[in-house]
Amino acid sequence: MRSNWFLGCAICSILIGGSSVANANLVTDPSFELNSPSWVFTGSSGITGNAHTGSRSGYVNCIPCGLPGYSGAINQTIDTTIGDSYSVSFWLAENESVAFGTSGNLSVAFGTTVGFLTTTPSTPNTYGQYTFTATATSLTTNFTFASQALVGGTFFIDDVSVTDVGAGGAGVPEPATLFTTAGVFLFAVFLRKRRAALHT
Secondary structure, eight states, rough: OOHHHHHHHHHHHHHHHHHHHTTTTTOOTTTTTSOOOEEEEESSEEEEEEOOSSSSEEEEEEETTSTTOOOEEEEEEEETTTEEEEEEEEEEOOOOOTTTTSSHHHHHHHHTTTESSSSSOSSSOOOOEEEEEOOOSSEEEEEEEEEEOOHHHHHHEEEEEEEEEEEOOOOOOOOHHHHHHHHHHHHHHHHHHHHHHHHH
């Protein structure tokens, strides 16, 4: 019976370990603190100090879009599993120069899915969190923030997250659920052991 006990513990460990891996943030340097080469900056974009957390954030400028060299974009390529759904989250702020709602302003895309466009953020210079879900269609997926507005302004991006929520968006069980499942298994082992003892 001791082998069943160890088996239950092993199952619990594997499940919880798998949950941690599946729910890990796939973005390298999600808060722009490390100046990681995984982020690719094009046009008028880069790293600044107007952060949501920590001391740095990414930014894209639009002064205005359409003029050569002024449209900004930030991109990172992420390893993905075809058919899996990915939860995308980021914090966004804008300065008072941006006229939100005019014509797109900021586009956030995960692969071919544009999950954020023309949505009005919170008050100027105040961060707000935005999320969307997209399905991967290839083994690598481009994750892009690109300025789209027709007027000038700056967008600040911080605390970016991309997590794999599984095929069809079913998600991975929370640790509490896994502990409950393991607990039921171990309780069944205990009852079996007790029943065997009563019949000896």
